[in-house]
Amino acid sequence: MQLIFQNLAFALPLASSVVTAQNPGLGLSSASGVYNSSETPSMLPWNTYNFCNAPHINALHYAPPPLAVSAAGQLVHVSVVMRHHKRTPDNLAPSERALNPPMGWDCSKAVQLTYDLGGVAIAHDATTPAQHPFARTIWSGTCDAGQLTSGGLIDAAQHGKDLWELYHDHLGFLSVVSPEEIWVRTSTEDRTMQVAGAMLAAMDPLRAARGQPWAVHTQPSSIDSLVPAYPCPAANSIRDAFQAVPAWTDHLSSNVSLKARLDDAFGTADIGSWASWYDHFFDALTARTCNGHPLPCNDFAGTKCVSEADAAAVFAIGDFEYDYIWHAAENASTYNSLTFGAFFAELADALAVPEFSHRLALYVGHDGSLVRLLAGLGVVPLRWPSFGAEVVFEVWEVVGTRFVRVFHEGTVIKGMEWIPLEEFVGTLRLLVPDQLFERCMGD
Template identity: 55%
Template sequence: MEVQSALALWVWGCNIFSGVYNSSLTPSHLPWNTYNYCNAPHVNAERYSRPTDPDAHLVYLNSMMRHHKRTPDNLYPNERELNPASGWDWECGSQAYLDYVDGTAPVFPQSSVPDGHPFASAVWNGSCGAGQLTREGLEDAVQHGKDFWSVYHSTLGFLDEVVEEDIYIRTSNEPRTHHVAGGFLYGTDPGTWAARWRLHTQPALIDSLVPSYSCPVANAIRSAYQLAPEWTEHLLRNQDLQTRLGETLGVKGLQAWMSWYDHFFDTLTSRTCHGHPLPCNASGACVLEEDAMRVFALGDWEYNYIWNAAENASEYTRLTFGVMFKELADNLKRFQAGKETYKLRLYIGHDGSMIRLASGLGLGANTPLRWPAMGSEVHIEVWRDVSGFDFVRVMHDGIPVQSLDWIPFSRFVELLEEQVPADIYGSCMYGGI
């Protein structure tokens, strides 16, 4: 654990890439809203600030958040040798991940590797599957629900009960988003364990929350600007790091790993956030602490470049998240027309969901965007003043967004609709021709 403690302190001293990568708990000597990749800061009663208009009241809420801590989504070719002997077991083995049809026997899947399996080297020891919500991730989701309820129920009196008539929840098709939804709901009211709750999803082929719908034009845009000098020079400047990691982790020459730092970021942060040591191979070569820090900083740079700073990044975001922006705009227009039946629409997605939402809302206009942390959130609050006019205030990871702190409702709807191409299907498939 000595390495992990040093990790957070060293990273904290790094210019704009400061933050915590080794614990869900932010050290008390740091500001409460310090970037914490393992568990993002979020709204809570102690820190929440109301709008400056004392007579306004909250009338509608749309929220989006990333799931909480999980096991790595990407595995090394020789994953088993790069983990401690215990592997990933404690994080998942003590809880049941239920998965059954109502009215039948309650069943739950649990991962295991039989002794002598000829391909066992490709996975770790233990009962965790790849990308699975861990026990600590579930605990963070429960606390997130408690803190959310402390604001929107206890402080503002906006939500009265935890009931489906008031709260619509949409997730992706990944089980970890379903499990986070359950933990979040339990945090708002432990009585929800006895209720059945509908999680709205879209078919994986067209899911706009991930997003996963096909968009060849967007793919071409991204491919083009990842051939630009700014990107290729970034890879060349860090060739020493890439080579060292590739050799240590057995991924040298694999395009998925060598083309960017996404996979390295995922596998290293998943370990440090759960208190696991940085990986060492059979020869004794280990990922160095300073190399992990470079990966974290490079991951931030790449996410900001791809979705915010590169030429045509805004168009890439519009194409790949335009369907989701349309849904958010439609929600608000439905509310304005008096046809909305929910007080809250909550979306539980992924880092790709959150980075696109942040980019489209302009959160990266003045400050580079960071890789969305676990549990990162955006709340779109609709407030009504005494004259009956509606205003929107956006909260990001616990604090109001300065540029979106109090803007007319109609203007915010326009902002969302500006992120939706007129013919998004045609634009995705044929470039609007």
């Protein structure tokens, strides 16, 4: 019988509970979610949703599949699909500099290097001269918009260390940190490559010290399936339609007071990109709270600050929007398959090979990558994928038959504990529309 991912969904906390369950004593940390630290408070379960640094697979909380143990099963491949770790805001207010501490943002410990073999290593040094005519539109300091922060680099290194401790030290599956065993795929964004580099360095610091180059596989930015970035006008039309009905517009009209307060603080009134959904506010707030920055205040016309209650409301609305767009809306599944079908096909092809050329495949993408993957797998209702969020696919072989076990943020997904590989790959292929290019382009 054909596996249907949607029937394997497990229950996540309702998005609205992020607001209603807030514990004032913990600020923006509660059992419903952590939004102000990469460290989950010790009184909360280890796998609590943490937007700043998602829980991930690790040796301490790992158990091998019972059937593999009883039948002397063998782990033959692991694929990890993840979001990059924490960064600076990607959406800037018109007078961004005034909304940040005077020292701005510091990325001096997360320096990006660019060079060709035989060339000089070029270190990116982002600075904004105070006298620049447009200096008011970005913070001071050493960070660009959307850049991996020092804290994000640290979290990525710990992520890599934990992955190595599990699959090398604990299971003995990985033997050496080398391109022969580990295949890496990222988007063309520097932050995804930096995360991959930090993870690999934490697995083998000595190799990192030798400065040996590592091939990271990317696709052209205009058609990258991982982001995803390929054009799909048909999908855009579907999204336009389901964001024009009351199921979507009601949440905007019912939060006009919140929107007005946010506009006062950010100076974003009458800017369309900040009004059509809460994505920009969510990004601008979580990037701050996760990196230890205060919630923004605007002193231009009397001090207007974003309160913790309003920030929590934005986080809940963000969860609602992500779940609606990629899961709950009419035709959301079609929208998801059209926009991520190319990657579903890529993943299915990678898992279906008779012999794996690498033991570990590491894909470092974005929140848009993870939310589409989770929606396709039926892990609903959806929440906004955290920094460092991951889905891990283990392929085991028992008496000549291969099975897949799937983890989300360190925990086995209910219903995906032990699925025949052929059946799992077949279901992935059902998420790939026939003639995807023609469907997208309306041909």
